[in-house]
Amino acid sequence: MDAELVLKLYRNMWVVRAFEQGLEREFKKGNVPGMLHTGLGQEAVQAAIANALRHSDAFFPDHRAHGLLVLAGTPGQKIMAELFGKATGVCSGKGGSLHSADPSVGNFGDNAVEGSMMVTALGVALAYKMQKRDDLAAVIIGDGTSGRGEWHESLNLAATWKLPVLYCCVNNGYAISTAVGASHATENLYEFACAYKMQAVQVDGNDVVEAARVTAEAVDWIRQGKGPFFIEYKTWRWQGIFSGEFRPEVEIRYWKEEHEPMKLARDYMLKHGIADEAALAQIKAEVEAEVEQWIAFALESPPPDLAKATANVYVGWEVAPR
Amino acid sequence: MKRMTFVQALNDALDLLMAADERVFLLGEDIGHMGGDFGVTRGLFAKYGGERVRDTPLSEAAIIGTSVGAAMVGMRPIPEIMFADFLGTCYDQIVNNAAKMHYMFDGQFKAPIVIRTAAGGGFGGGPHHSQSVEGWFMNVPGLVIVGPSTPYDAKGLLIASVENDNPVLFLEHKALYRVRGDVEEGYYSVPLRKAARLREGTDITIVASMKMTHEALAAAEELAVDGISVEVIDLRTLRPWDQQTVLEAVAKTGRAVVVNEAPKMGGLGADVSATIAEECFRQLKAPVQRVCGLDTPIPFSVPLEKVILPNKDDVKTAVRAALAD
Numbered sequence: 001m002d003a004e005l006v007l008k009l010y011r012n013m014w015v016v017r018a019f020e021q022g023l024e025r026e027f028k029k030g031n032v033p034g035m036l037h038t039g040l041g042q043e044a045v046q047a048a049i050a051n052a053l054r055h056s057d058a059f060f061p062d063h064r065a066h067g068l069l070v071l072a073g074t075p076g077q078k079i080m081a082e083l084f085g086k087a088t089g090v091c092s093g094k095g096g097s098l099h100s101a102d103p104s105v106g107n108f109g110d111n112a113v114e115g116s117m118m119v120t121a122l123g124v125a126l127a128y129k130m131q132k133r134d135d136l137a138a139v140i141i142g143d144g145t146s147g148r149g150e151w152h153e154s155l156n157l158a159a160t161w162k163l164p165v166l167y168c169c170v171n172n173g174y175a176i177s178t179a180v181g182a183s184h185a186t187e188n189l190y191e192f193a194c195a196y197k198m199q200a201v202q203v204d205g206n207d208v209v210e211a212a213r214v215t216a217e218a219v220d221w222i223r224q225g226k227g228p229f230f231i232e233y234k235t236w237r238w239q240g241i242f243s244g245e246f247r248p249e250v251e252i253r254y255w256k257e258e259h260e261p262m263k264l265a266r267d268y269m270l271k272h273g274i275a276d277e278a279a280l281a282q283i284k285a286e287v288e289a290e291v292e293q294w295i296a297f298a299l300e301s302p303p304p305d306l307a308k309a310t311a312n313v314y315v316g317w318e319v320a321p322r
Numbered sequence: 323m324k325r326m327t328f329v330q331a332l333n334d335a336l337d338l339l340m341a342a343d344e345r346v347f348l349l350g351e352d353i354g355h356m357g358g359d360f361g362v363t364r365g366l367f368a369k370y371g372g373e374r375v376r377d378t379p380l381s382e383a384a385i386i387g388t389s390v391g392a393a394m395v396g397m398r399p400i401p402e403i404m405f406a407d408f409l410g411t412c413y414d415q416i417v418n419n420a421a422k423m424h425y426m427f428d429g430q431f432k433a434p435i436v437i438r439t440a441a442g443g444g445f446g447g448g449p450h451h452s453q454s455v456e457g458w459f460m461n462v463p464g465l466v467i468v469g470p471s472t473p474y475d476a477k478g479l480l481i482a483s484v485e486n487d488n489p490v491l492f493l494e495h496k497a498l499y500r501v502r503g504d505v506e507e508g509y510y511s512v513p514l515r516k517a518a519r520l521r522e523g524t525d526i527t528i529v530a531s532m533k534m535t536h537e538a539l540a541a542a543e544e545l546a547v548d549g550i551s552v553e554v555i556d557l558r559t560l561r562p563w564d565q566q567t568v569l570e571a572v573a574k575t576g577r578a579v580v581v582n583e584a585p586k587m588g589g590l591g592a593d594v595s596a597t598i599a600e601e602c603f604r605q606l607k608a609p610v611q612r613v614c615g616l617d618t619p620i621p622f623s624v625p626l627e628k629v630i631l632p633n634k635d636d637v638k639t640a641v642r643a644a645l646a647d
């Protein structure tokens with residue numbers, strides 16, 4: 001892969017990593033309200049997806065895609081501020097971690113009812129097709145949603161109507177605690193997509209070079225008007241469960257050490273002489289410093305104007321205050 | 323003016339909307355060459371083609387989700403859910419997606435979809451083809467619920483709903499589909515959130531909607547023979563409903579009967595009567611009466627169904643009770 005692209009992907013993976021680590025730290029301090037799901041461990045998937053999309057596409061991020069929202073082009077401080085519930089956030093603090101949309105970069109926002117976006121994405125893709133645009137709708141979705149009816153309704157219709165939908169199935173092995181294979185007829189979810197007669201592949205989601213290559217190819221394929229494409233990224237999330245870690249030692253060691261996405265990228269670059277240790281350390285330091293600025297911005301930002309509480313319920317109609 | 327059925331008026335509205343605006347498209351089950359279970363989309367497939375009159379599988383969540391997604395990027399979808407009873411299968415898409423999107427993204431997206439669906443009982447449809455579902459949706463901020471009672475309003479309100487930028491649940495009462503009425507030719511709209519005064523009266527105000535409006539009018543006609551002057555208000559938009567018109571009317575007559583086909587508990591009638599009690603307490607000469615469906619599912623057997631659903635005689639009884647106080 002082109003050296004410059006690999007370097008960019010590596011930097012972007014660090015954006016995801018540093019964003020989430022900073023966020024987690026602030027969450028523990030009590031500065032971030034609500035619930036927290038992080039994308040730690042899934043940096044390569046997010047960098048690969050961001051790399052393949054353009055602003056005129058639509059993407060529906062999942063609940064671990066904070067970093068992707070920034071990689072898509074929204075200033076990092078506006079995403080961070082949204083997660084802190086501040087006036088300066090992309091949705092004025094009304095959406096939070098699970099609903100940080102920014103249409104200017106094609107970010108159509110997450111839907112916290114997991115899997116429901118599967119059919120919303122269909123509609124965007126159908127409209128783009130009717131409007132004769134060559135843009136696509138991507139939906140980023142966890143393995144745990146594969147049991148939803150809408151998941152299957154979506155695959156069936158995207159294939160039947162040949163819609164420009166990119167399915168990015170982030171298979172990190174578990175729903176909250178239930179293993180994929182324990183609750184689905186297959187643990188290789190792309191097999192479901194095969195049954196719906198669409199193009200479907202499984203890739204190593206921790207190998208950014210491979211993930212980025214396959215994602216870009218899928219996007220090309222869709223833009224040629226050939227219909228939907230389903231990618232299953234095999235990956236692993238660092239975050240266990242609310243009550244703590246439940247996964248076996250060997251599994252943790254494999255994904256967090258031997259097959260860790262930053263390590264794989266670093267090995268690739270050193271092996272191909274793309275960068276040396278010092279250059280890579282500098283990338284990390286630069287990104288981390290930038291993320292600290294976003295956090296500082298979010299901390300200093302004011303809360304939303306209280307009138308926002310009743311604003312934008314209806315288009316054009318007011319809702320009475322108490 | 324032209325005499326036409328409720329179905330023809332709706333069909334006319336869809337035709338005019340599709341001719342006027344190419345962003346408008348229809349999707350639903352068997353709406354294409356068949357023209358829908360009740361014939362509301364008849365002829366439109368031949369005229370506008372399968373891209374804009376799109377047959378779907380029995381995937382209700384996808385019908386609504388697809389509509390929402392398309393609306394987010396500028397289209398004006400009019401999905402059809404064959405029977406309102408099936409809205410449970412796409413409830414999440416309506417409640418958590420369509421209705422909340424504008425708010426949770428703080429105005430960056432809107433979801434102007436108009437969900438047409440056949441509601442209401444009285445024909446032996448049984449528990450899954452007869453329900454009045456507005457109560458399921460009354461507690462959903464961001465959603466508009468419309469329920470016309472005449473062919474004229476059906477056409478004008480459907481056009482107004484599609485012109486509006488909010489998601490609309492458009493309830494078509496099955497018992498009204500074959501009702502005839504005068505309908506203006508050409509494109510016109512009837513304003514949302516505006517109730518209609520169907521009959522002037524001085525003794526008591528009945529607030530109703532859809533088929534119950536007809537029961538109320540029939541009751542009013544018969545009560546007039548006994549010298550009772552009844553005012554009938556047709557809500558037309560059920561959420562957000564027209565408080566001003568209703569409260570002014572009740573303040574004038576001092577008595578109110580609220581009629582609702584759906585079960586009494588937690589329904590639209592509860593909200594209307596509670597609001598009247600809150601706002602008109604001092605003008606009220608008697609407690610507000612509610613005439614609603616019984617708190618049961620809807621049975622298949624027609625005599626049993628008649629026990630459950632309210633009719634003009636129940637309305638008359640309630641009026642007399644209110645006047646006795």
Ligand SMILES: Cc1ncc(C[n+]2csc(CCOP(=O)(O)OP(=O)(O)O)c2C)c(N)n1
Pocket residue numbers: 037064112113114115141142143144145172174175176237
């Ligand atoms: C429809 C629905 N059911 C349940 C939940 C609660 N929930 C939140 S995340 C989650 C697990 C999702 O697993 P997966 O899709 O694999 O995503 P991961 O967290 O592993 O990235 C569950 C059950 C939800 N938000 N929505």
Ligand SMILES: [Mg+2]
Pocket residue numbers: 142143144170171172173174175
């Ligand atoms: Mg998972």
